Amino acid sequence: xxxxxxxxxxxxxxxxxxxxxxxxxxxxxxxxxxxxxxxxxxxxxxxxxxxxxxxxxxxxxxxxxxxxxxxxxxxxxxxxxxxxxxxxxxxxxxxxxxxxxxxxxxxxxxxxxxxxxxxxxxxxxxxxxxxxxxxxxxxxxxxxxxxxxxxxxxxxxxxxxxxxxxxxxxxxxxxxxxxxxxxxxxxxxxxxxxxxxxxxxxxxxxxxxxxxxxxxxxxxxxxxxxxxxxxxxxxxxxxxxxxxxxxxxxxxxxxxxxxxxxxxxxxxxxxxxxxxxxxx
Amino acid sequence: xxxxxxxxxxxxxxxxxxxxxxxxxxxxxxxxxxxxxxxxxxxxxxxxxxxxxxxxxxxxxxxxxxxxxxxxxxxxxxxxxxxxxxxxxxxxxxxxxxxxxxxxxxxxxxxxxxxxxxxxxxxxxxxxxxxxxxxxxxxxxxxxxxxxxxxxxxxxxxxxxxxxxxxxxxxxxxxxxxxxxxxxxxxxxxxxxxxxxxxxxxxxxxxxxxxxxxxxxxxxxxxxxxxxxxxxxxxxxxxxxxxxxxxxxxxxxxxxxxxxxxxxxxx
Numbered sequence: 138x139x140x141x142x143x144x145x146x147x148x149x150x151x152x153x154x155x156x157x158x159x160x161x162x163x164x165x166x167x168x169x170x171x172x173x174x175x176x177x178x179x180x181x182x183x184x185x186x187x188x189x190x191x192x193x194x195x196x197x198x199x200x201x202x203x204x205x206x207x208x209x210x211x212x213x214x215x216x217x218x219x220x221x222x223x224x225x226x227x228x229x230x231x232x233x234x235x236x237x238x239x240x241x242x243x244x245x246x247x248x249x250x251x252x253x254x255x256x257x258x259x260x261x262x263x264x265x266x267x268x269x270x271x272x273x274x275x276x277x278x279x280x281x282x283x284x285x286x287x288x289x290x291x292x293x294x295x296x297x298x299x300x301x302x303x304x305x306x307x308x309x310x311x312x313x314x315x316x317x318x319x320x321x322x323x324x325x326x327x328x329x330x331x332x333x334x335x336x337x338x339x340x341x342x343x344x345x346x347x348x349x350x351x352x353x354x355x356x357x358x359x360x361x362x363x364x365x366x367x368x369x370x371x372x373x374x375x376x377x378x379x380x381x382x383x384x385x386x387x388x389x390x391x392x393x394x395x396x397x398x399x400x401x402x403x404x405x406x407x408x409x410x411x412x413x414x415x416x417x
Numbered sequence: 418x419x420x421x422x423x424x425x426x427x428x429x430x431x432x433x434x435x436x437x438x439x440x441x442x443x444x445x446x447x448x449x450x451x452x453x454x455x456x457x458x459x460x461x462x463x464x465x466x467x468x469x470x471x472x473x474x475x476x477x478x479x480x481x482x483x484x485x486x487x488x489x490x491x492x493x494x495x496x497x498x499x500x501x502x503x504x505x506x507x508x509x510x511x512x513x514x515x516x517x518x519x520x521x522x523x524x525x526x527x528x529x530x531x532x533x534x535x536x537x538x539x540x541x542x543x544x545x546x547x548x549x550x551x552x553x554x555x556x557x558x559x560x561x562x563x564x565x566x567x568x569x570x571x572x573x574x575x576x577x578x579x580x581x582x583x584x585x586x587x588x589x590x591x592x593x594x595x596x597x598x599x600x601x602x603x604x605x606x607x608x609x610x611x612x613x614x615x616x617x618x619x620x621x622x623x624x625x626x627x628x629x630x631x632x633x634x635x636x637x638x639x640x641x642x643x644x645x646x647x648x649x650x651x652x653x654x655x656x657x658x659x660x661x662x663x664x665x666x667x668x669x670x671x672x673x674x675x676x677x678x679x680x681x682x683x684x
Contacts, residue, residue, distance in 0.1 A: 184607055192599025195642065196470035199452065199463065206455050231603075232466075234647050236459040236548070266647065269548065343457050 183227050198231035202238055209342075215250065222246055222254035229258040233265035243275035244334060244347055252283045263296075270297035274310070282327045287317035324361055328354030349394045353409070356391040360399060360407035363387050374405030421500065421513025422520070425487045429521045434482040438475060439525065445471030446532045453540035461550055462646050464540040468533040469642045472526065473563040473599075479525050480571035481591045483518045484578055493584040498683060508675030511575060515671060518571050522564055530560040548647065555644035558656075562639040565663050569634060570595045572670040579678040594633065601630060602637030634666045 181189070183197075190197035201224045208221065225246065228238040239262035246255040256279055262272035273296050281290030291314035301307045316326070328351050335347035363386040364375050371384070378399060381387050393399065397410040429435060449471055453464025488511070491497040500510055534552060550556075574591030581587060608619050608626060638659040643649045 184604065187600050187603045188596065190470070191474060192596045192601075192603070192637070193470050193473065193640075194603050194637065195466050195640070199467050199470070202463075203452065203455055206457070234643065234649070236462065237456050240458050265649075268648065341457065 183230060186227060187231070194231040198228045198235050198238070201228045201231070202235060205241060206237070213249075218246070218249040218251055222251040225258050226254050229261040233261035235262075236266070236269075238262070239266075239272050239275070241343070243272075243279070244343070244350075247279055247283045248350060252279060255279055268300065270300035270306075270310070273297035273300070277314075278327075278330060281317055281322065285322050287321050291315075291317040323358075324354055325358035328358055353393060353395065356393070357399065357407060357409060359387070359391070364405065364407055368405075375401055375407075376405070377401070378407060419513065420503070421510050422516040425483075425514045425517025426520060429483050429487060429517060432482070432486045434486060435479065435521075438478050438482055441478070442471065442475030442525070442529050443532060445475060446529065446536050449533060450536040450540050453537070459546050459548070460540050461537050461546055462548070465533070465537050465550060465556075465646055466642065468536060469559055469563070469645075472529045472533060472560060473566060473640075475529060476522060476526055476563050476567035477570050477592075477595045480518060480522055480567040481574050481588050481595075483521060484514075484571055484574040484591065485584070485588050487514045487517065488575060489578040489581070489584045489587050492578065492683075495683070501683075506675075507678045507681075511579065511674050511678055512671065515572065515575060518575075519568060522567055522571070526560050526564040526567075530557065551645050551648045555641075555648070555650070559640070559642045559645050562641045562659075565660065566595075566599075566636050566639040569598070569636060569639075569663050569666055569670075572667040572674075576670045576674040576677070579674040580681065595636070597629075598633050598636035600637075601626075601633055601635045605630065605635070634662055639663060 186197045186201060187194055190200055205221055205224055205228070208217070213221070225238055225242045228235055229242075232238075239258050242255045242258035246252070246258075256276065259272045259276040259279065262269075263276060266272060273293050277290040277293030277297070279290075280286045280293060284290075294310050294314040294317070298307055298310050301310060331347055331354055332351035335344050335351055360378070360381065363381045366386055367381060367384060368374055370386075375381065378390055378401060382389060390399065393409075399407050400410045402408045446468055449464045449468030452467040453460040456463040491500065497510075501507060534556065537550065537552070570591055573594045574587040577590050578587040604622075604626060608623055611619065638655070641651045641656065644651060
């Protein structure tokens with residue numbers, strides 16, 4: 138005889154399962170949850186990313202690229218930037234010619250202690266995009282600003298010259314390379330270059346991010362300039378940043394839009410505070 | 418053979434799964450358009466890139482569904498007995514069906530390609546990106562590459578259909594083959610560059626990949642999208658050898674399929 142479930146047993150089973158479901162949901166709600174950060178959570182191994190994209194390297198590059206693009210840089214900490222650096226290295230491996238990838242890597246990674254990753258992405262992009270001088274320029278800027286090595290930076294700029302399509306850009310690159318070699322590192326110069334990058338980007342959060350970076354560099358350049366005048370006037374270096382205000386050289390210490398603030402290096406020259414000391 | 422091709426074309430166009438997958442393809446073009454809007458520097462390139470991936474995915478699925486509908490299901494439902502009652506070889510039936518799938522696939526590739534072109538032109542509305550796309554011959558050569566890729570997958574599925582007694586097997590194995598073939602290039606590159614320093618991984622997978630690369634064709638060699646996206650044309654030799662590899666593999670699979678099919682008994 139086939140077993141049939143109807144009437145009272147069915148109602149009892151229904152109530153029972155509702156009770157079990159309710160208590161299970163209650164238990165789960167009370168239990169601890171694995172902490173899930175809203176930004177970049179994890180980066181899968183490259184091979185797994187390719188498989189998940191149906192074997193399509195270009196799709197894997199774009200999928201990882203969207204993750205990088207939608208991550209909110211305002212909320213990211215050092216761990217998140219390490220994951221972003223891994224993702225951007227992966228994208229550069231899937232599709233080295235990806236323009237957004239090298240552009241974002243150059244604009245965001247080195248400022249957040251990921252200079253090696255930015256160099257990797259830019260080297261891949263320089264090799265793949267043989268028609269594009271911009272990755273070479275960015276690589277040069279990395280050497281100039283982050284490695285404080287203007288001579289190597291200038292060499293990378295000059296490598297970009299044969300790829301430039303108009304005479305004006307060619308001269309601009311050659312002049313910049315010459316200035317780097319002759320004068321060495323200069324913060325105001327770096328601020329101008331980041332500002333130009335911002336103007337070259339479409340409207341939106343990314344452009345604003347670059348503008349903030351450029352503003353910080355301009356403020357730092359002003360502080361460094363004031364510190365130089367302080368030394369000339371008083372014949373000694375700064376002991377604390379506030380000396381610039383008390384001596385009347387500047388009206389106030391500029392506010393850092395990113396919240397890290399400015400400090401002094403061993404020689405008494407103004408620098409950015411370390412990114413690690415930011416209070417969350 | 419012509420009869421089989423024509424009847425295949427008719428039922429292929431009428432099939433519900435074809436219509437469903439085709440709608441999926443059109444949706445993917447829509448996704449390509451939207452993903453272009455994400456890109457700060459190269460919206461058109463990203464739309465084109467994602468659209469190409471969408472076309473490849475849709476074409477492979479369409480080809481698999483056609484093999485399923487035109488061959489596997491006919492065998493499953495015993496309708497095939499009517500077709501085989503004609504005084505022609507069983508190989509001619511398979512070849513006819515394959516030609517029908519090729520024609521259907523070319524049609525689908527053309528329509529999806531035109532839709533993608535439209536999406537890419539539309540996405541570039543507000544921002545003119547610095548590096549222009551190559552939307553003429555380079556674009557259509559990339560689409561043709563995806564169609565050839567899908568044809569290899571169809572031939573493999575057809576071969577499975579010729580010997581399988583389970584109707585969904587060609588679809589399932591065909592999809593696995595498509596992913597394996599497409600991943601092969603990336604896998605070989607990953608292992609040859611040391612797999613991020615994981616020596617154990619290299620040691621355990623290298624011998625397997627050495628064998629697999631003779632059995633499964635490297636379908637990523639049929640992906641020429643960089644020409645359209647970055648104006649970086651692939652080498653003529655590379656393209657020629659990729660096409661030769663694909664065609665030879667298709668012929669090999671079709672020969673296997675007809676040999677297997679000729680010996681098959683329908684109870």
